[in-house]
Amino acid sequence: MKNTETSAGISARRMRRHERNCRILFILSLLVYGLLMFATRGQSGTAILAFFPIVTAAACWGWKGGLIAGLCAFPVNALALIAIGVDWRPGMLNPIGLMGHAFLLFQGLLIGFVIDLYKQRRNAEQHLKSQVEQNTADIERAQDAERQLAAVLEQSADGIYITENKTNTIAMVNRAFLEMVGKSREELIDKEPWDFVPEVGKNYQTTLCEEITIDMQYYEDNYTILQKLLTEGSIENWQYYVVNPQDKLVPVEANVTNLLNPQGERVGAISVVRDNTGHKLAEKELSKTNDYLNNVIENSNDCILLSDSTGHITHVNQAGIEMMGYPLDEMIHKTAMEFFSIEEGQYETAAGDSIWLSTEDIEAVYGRMSELFETGKISNYTSYMMHKNGRLVEVEHTISLLYDQQGNRIGSVGIVRDRSMRCRMERELNRQTELLSQSNRELESFAYSVSHDLRAPLRSISGFSAALEEDFSADLPDEAQNFLQRIQKASTRMGLLIDDLLNLSRVSRYDMQREQVDLSALADKIIVHLREQTPERSVACTIQPGIVVQGDSHLLMIMLENLIDNAWKYTAKQAHPEISFGYAGKDDPRPPEHEHNSTVFCVRDNGVGFDMTYVDKLFKPFQRLHAEKDFAGTGIGLATVQRIVHRHGGHTWAHSSLGNGANFYFTL
């Protein structure tokens, strides 16, 4: 642009200079002609000198100028004559100036002067020309700007279309809008803007995955909004739907502005249409999150208490309203401390317990409040709250301070859990535990006295009957001696029973230490021991290796000893006795339903077995399914096994049939 301007300026300057030179040359040639005419006093033949100005005019303004100058110069004796020169230089289509020339011949003196008759007009023309040039540049600039604007509109991410008022047709539409409605430019340009609006009565799916039926109300509402364009000249944030290529409704937000001509008349309207799907989705998501949070707060079983930065309650959820007994409006704007302040005294708790709160108890509660301002949070501390009905609610309290993104404290959230019932149960549990440990202590002292005091008389019975037998055998008949032996045998057996009973009670009282226990290794050890004790027996033993469990090794040893001892004992009359220990197979009976996932272990033998009719008696103390004379024992072994298994949280059961061996199962 600047270059063009500069070259135009240069050519204008050059022309002005040329014009001036021509004029000077022409006047000079007229002066020469006049001087010669004066010198020759108009002698004939001097008229030829008139060629000077003719040639000059021709040279300056073209041949026509020269011709006219010539015509003027010939009647040199005339007093005055007027010559008109036209500048018609080669290459210039328009006359740029008319020159007036007047010659005065007076007293043989020629005075020549030039009047530029058309200077004004020429100037006006020149002005017009530069104006035209200027306008051309302006137009070019305007065209450039228009192209830029068109590009901007075309490239806008928002959909844009312009309607013409007279025809109500679309005059311009950009790419984004075409993409939004899935049409080509040809389909929309010069058409009324109805192709992309939803049909009344039709059921649509929106890009937000909602189902919508467009009813007349929709159109009426939008028509009302559209009227604003006439009354106010523009519509802002107008929300409506357009139909996209998949025949789904796209929620859009449009700004529409009237386009006015210089006279201020409405000539059209420009609509800038933004696809609102993303925005709406985000809005929906946000409102979902809000709903979710509200649900979480309202449905919590714990009281949730929101306070502002000054400690005044701003919200209490439903659980809190129930826990405190006050309606929401009686709590809002009060400080939480009003509900949590407690003094020393006797209280009835919400769970119906009666408790005494000492000053120390209360100080312990408030003592922890300082933590809140040091760390911004106190978790699970025990505190108390007064219900409207005057009962004390024992609570577990968690308070967190809330901060905004700049780190300013904006309030706090308190989560208050009613522990009244739990506290009551804990107190009850403590009482029970105390009772239990008391009864355990009694049991222990009972077992102790059984161990001592019951055995002493037995020793006397056994000892003195032996003494009697030894010292007075000569005086005693055989029958009496037999009786004495029976007394001794019975007291010995009673001693064994007492010992077993004590062992059983010890199993119950024993302080368990859980650790990893290799049952296979224990079983191996037991078998080795049995083989040493009864080297005359040959029993085929199969121990599945690597069975490791969690439990008390001492108790598990006693349990396995009892089971394997039994197997050893009850296979005594078998020709080829077999004992095995390992995991139970899939054909074995399963544990009770509530333990169906537990690992089942099994001790099997091919001994005499037992009658399943009496299986219920099997694990009861002193219950025996075989006669003492067949198989020795007190009937305490399996009761001990069961007690140990129970102490490990497992179950034990058995399966057998007479003569077909027995399987003893247990879980841990």
Added chain:
Amino acid sequence: MQKNSIMVVEDNEDDLELTLRAFAKNNILNEIVIARDGVEALDYLFGTGVHEGRDLRVMPEVILLDLNMPRMGGIETLKKIRADKRTKILPVVVLTSSDEEQDMTESYECGVNSYIRKPVDFNQFVDSVRQLSLYWMVLNQHPHTS
């Protein structure tokens, strides 16, 4: 100076009788000093009460101590024996009906030399007494208190 007496601290007459019988059956002829409870035992050992003025150079070779006794039980008696320099190195064997872990632990913690449970069966009891006497009276070497 008598050096090889055996002291039996036992409140149960039957048990005492049977113990003496067991000694007799095993031909143990040492003097047997009998105390019915801890207090009597300590009176004898320290020359107090009914044993005021007793020659304290005479001390039992071994003390058989029951645990469960009136007035002063076995554990307390044992503690007193171990606390006094005149008696603290005397061999003490607990001879009791109890096989409670707690009793055994406590006895050993208080410095008992041996812990033996009285069997119910008399023949076993006689055998226990025999081994006991043999060990403490014959095999065991012990410095004599002055």
